[in-house]
Amino acid sequence: MRRNWAVLFLLVSxxxxxxxxxxxxQEGQSLLLFCDYPxxxxxxxxxxxxxxxxxxxxxxxxxxxxxxxxxxEDWDVSFRGGGNVVRAVYVxxxxxxxxxxxxxxxxxxxxxxxxxxxxxRGEGVSAEFPLELTxxxxxxxxxxxxxxxxxxxxxxxxxxxYDATLKNEGDEETTVNLQATAPQGFLxxxxxxxxxxxxxxxxxxxxxxxxxxxRAYTQVPAGTxxxxxxxxxxxxxxxxxxxxxVTGQPDLTIRTPDERLSTQVYTGRETPIQLLxxxxxxxxxxxxxxxxxxxxGWSVRFAPERIPEIPAGQQVEITMHIKPxxxxxxxxxxxxxxxxxxxxxxxxxxxxxxxLTSTLWGVAGIALIAIxxxxxxxxxxxxxxx
Amino acid sequence: xxxxxxxxxxPREGSPWTGLWAVVAKEMAxxxxxxxxxxxxxxxxxxxxxxxxxxxxxxxTTVGQDRFLFLRLFTAQRDPLPAFVGFLAFLVxxxxxxxxxxxxxxxxxxxxLSRVLAQPIYRDALLFGKFLAGLFTLTLVLTAIWLLVFGxxxxxxxVPPGGEEVARSLWFLLATxxxxxxxxxxxxxxxxxxxxxxxxxxxxxxxxxxxxVFWGMIAQGLAQTLVPVRYGLLQEALAQDQVAxxxxxxxxxxxxxxxxxxxxxxxxxxxxxVGMLLQLQEGVILGAPLPLSQSLLLxxxxxxxxxxxxxxxxxxxxxxxxxxxxxx
Numbered sequence: 040m041r042r043n044w045a046v047l048f049l050l051v052s053x054x055x056x057x058x059x060x061x062x063x064x065q066e067g068q069s070l071l072l073f074c075d076y077p078x079x080x081x082x083x084x085x086x087x088x089x090x091x092x093x094x095x096x097x098x099x100x101x102x103x104x105x106x107x108x109x110x111x112e113d114w115d116v117s118f119r120g121g122g123n124v125v126r127a128v129y130v131x132x133x134x135x136x137x138x139x140x141x142x143x144x145x146x147x148x149x150x151x152x153x154x155x156x157x158x159x160r161g162e163g164v165s166a167e168f169p170l171e172l173t174x175x176x177x178x179x180x181x182x183x184x185x186x187x188x189x190x191x192x193x194x195x196x197x198x199x200x201y202d203a204t205l206k207n208e209g210d211e212e213t214t215v216n217l218q219a220t221a222p223q224g225f226l227x228x229x230x231x232x233x234x235x236x237x238x239x240x241x242x243x244x245x246x247x248x249x250x251x252x253x254r255a256y257t258q259v260p261a262g263t264x265x266x267x268x269x270x271x272x273x274x275x276x277x278x279x280x281x282x283x284x285v286t287g288q289p290d291l292t293i294r295t296p297d298e299r300l301s302t303q304v305y306t307g308r309e310t311p312i313q314l315l316x317x318x319x320x321x322x323x324x325x326x327x328x329x330x331x332x333x334x335x336g337w338s339v340r341f342a343p344e345r346i347p348e349i350p351a352g353q354q355v356e357i358t359m360h361i362k363p364x365x366x367x368x369x370x371x372x373x374x375x376x377x378x379x380x381x382x383x384x385x386x387x388x389x390x391x392x393x394x395l396t397s398t399l400w401g402v403a404g405i406a407l408i409a410i411x412x413x414x415x416x417x418x419x420x421x422x423x424x425x
Numbered sequence: 426x427x428x429x430x431x432x433x434x435x436p437r438e439g440s441p442w443t444g445l446w447a448v449v450a451k452e453m454a455x456x457x458x459x460x461x462x463x464x465x466x467x468x469x470x471x472x473x474x475x476x477x478x479x480x481x482x483x484x485x486t487t488v489g490q491d492r493f494l495f496l497r498l499f500t501a502q503r504d505p506l507p508a509f510v511g512f513l514a515f516l517v518x519x520x521x522x523x524x525x526x527x528x529x530x531x532x533x534x535x536x537x538l539s540r541v542l543a544q545p546i547y548r549d550a551l552l553f554g555k556f557l558a559g560l561f562t563l564t565l566v567l568t569a570i571w572l573l574v575f576g577x578x579x580x581x582x583x584v585p586p587g588g589e590e591v592a593r594s595l596w597f598l599l600a601t602x603x604x605x606x607x608x609x610x611x612x613x614x615x616x617x618x619x620x621x622x623x624x625x626x627x628x629x630x631x632x633x634x635x636x637x638v639f640w641g642m643i644a645q646g647l648a649q650t651l652v653p654v655r656y657g658l659l660q661e662a663l664a665q666d667q668v669a670x671x672x673x674x675x676x677x678x679x680x681x682x683x684x685x686x687x688x689x690x691x692x693x694x695x696x697x698x699v700g701m702l703l704q705l706q707e708g709v710i711l712g713a714p715l716p717l718s719q720s721l722l723l724x725x726x727x728x729x730x731x732x733x734x735x736x737x738x739x740x741x742x743x744x745x746x747x748x749x750x751x752x753x
Contacts, residue, residue: 332707369715370710372710407729419549
């Protein structure tokens with residue numbers, strides 16, 4: 040009897056001790072793990088979510104742990120369930136349990152097909168499911184720059200405006216820096232939507248119309264001026280050659296040797312004024328004709344009346360003879376002097392002429408007083424009583 | 426008559442200026458202590474203070490910036506008071522006439538003339554002295570007013586006057602003195618001519634009234650008759666305006682007002698229709714002030730006319746006085 044008790048105790052302890060040990064898979068027990076779309080395509084940096092389903096057949100309800108095998112270390116992988124990051128799912132038999140696998144594709148991997156396996160391990164049951172993610176490598180930014188009319192012609196004072204199209208043929212947005220190499224004396228600026236820009240973002244497969252404006256800020260001589268424009272965005276760059284053809288034109292200014300545009304003249308008296316006609320343009324001024332629009336009754340003449348040629352950058356001295364009307368009222372008058380070359384617009388300068396009346400009448404007034412005093416003196420002589 | 430002709434031929438002895446300054450000093454002392462002078466002074470100081478105070482108030486509120494702010498003190502007006510120059514043109518003749526209308530005939534009536542001439546003073550010196558004393562008194566009064574105006578301007582406006590402003594207003598003062606001189610010489614002439622002071626005063630006032638009220642109308646009417654505008658041409662209108670202006674310039678009031686305008690409005694360039702047409706002419710810069718010399722040249726005939734008229738009227742009264750019989 041004592042032996043029987045011992046056997047019984049052994050059996051009970053065996054049963055009790057055997058409890059925590061994994062129970063061998065029994066026939067018919069199975070765990071099923073599957074995904075609705077197991078092979079996916081994603082871009083770099085994209086977050087991909089795989090919807091996984093767990094199904095338990097002929098097994099008691101249990102906790103199933105999930106794991107991933109075969110993915111590189113630096114990939115961000117997490118299982119999600121009910122909005123939380125999870126490590127295991129409690130699965131009941133004949134009832135589907137859903138969990139999602141979230142994979143963030145790193146930015147720096149190469150375009151390839153990545154394969155890995157999701158492992159689900161329960162009590163005595165386990166399942167594996169292969170997943171596949173094809174990472175499409177992005178096209179690097181590729182810039183093109185095109186101009187409708189690369190050669191423009193104009194005077195030195197005009198603004199050469201080239202309409203250019205900047206296109207990013209890559210799949211990535213990039214910030215494009217614009218640079219220009221122009222000959223000395225040219226100022227090149229870039230305008231986008233009316234604003235001055237030096238760099239601008241261009242989205243993937245986007246094209247932007249920019250205008251390239253070249254302006255000569257000094258009087259450049261006539262000639263052909265090449266302008267190189269380079270657009271640099273990241274690794275890519277595009278360049279274009281533009282040409283500005285500057286035609287010469289005369290540009291006259293009228294001034295005086297002492298830069299004063301005012302003078303004083305006496306009524307009825309001819310007064311000479313030295314004028315300088317200067318050609319600041321890039322071409323000689325031919326047959327420059329001088330004229331003035333004086334107030335009525337005035338006479339204004341020039342010596343010489345006509346200048347055959349003023350070479351570019353040179354000046355010619357002429358004399359203007361102003362004679363106000365004999366009865367001109369004293370005060371300030373405006374006199375407009377014009378110089379008109381054979382071809383081209385006229386240049387005018389406004390003179391402020393102060394007309395002074397002669398002091399001759401002042402002397403006459405003094406004489407009047409003198410006569411009056413003489414009358415008194417005569418009266419004293421004639422009628423004085425001593 | 427025969428005695429007078431003989432006197433003209435006699436060789437003169439001594440200077441006619443002997444005793445001149447004694448007469449001037451005595452006469453001025455009489456003027457300045459007289460009650461007549463006191464009344465005139467109170468009258469003119471009150472008007473000056475009133476008009477200039479109002480003008481300064483006006484300038485303080487309306488004028489932001491003016492190169493000739495002090496000149497505006499004389500010309501700016503504010504209702505109900507007219508401008509100071511207007512008052513001067515009106516008051517100066519009255520003062521001048523009031524001071525001199527009884528200079529000579531008053532002495533006659535008081536029978537003091539023979540007593541004065543019994544002193545070693547020539548007739549020349551007596552008349553010169555009386556006239557100069559009147560002129561100096563007028564100068565004194567007007568200078569005092571001028572200083573009063575500038576002082577009030579300094580206090581009320583708070584800016585110092587510029588050099589050209591002072592120069593222009595000094596010329597204006599000189600013109601005012603000789604404007605008074607014309608009326609003073611006229612009153613002196615009448616006081617020599619008429620034995621009754623009342624007659625002399627009335628005659629002077631009559632001349633003044635004639636020039637103040639009627640001469641403008643008469644000149645206009647005369648010009649319309651002499652140079653009629655037949656076809657409505659601009660030249661005709663100009664010619665008529667010129668004639669009318671020339672006629673009105675026979676009046677010292679016109680001369681004085683034109684001198685005043687040119688001196689106190691530096692941007693004035695011409696009078697009458699010519700000045701108005703100037704605005705329509707091409708190339709004319711309006712509003713630019715003339716230099717003082719040009720403003721003076723513009724009214725130099727008027728200015729010298731005032732001085733010459735003073736001198737000639739005095740000469741007339743001198744001749745008239747010299748030819749009179751003086752017996753007590």
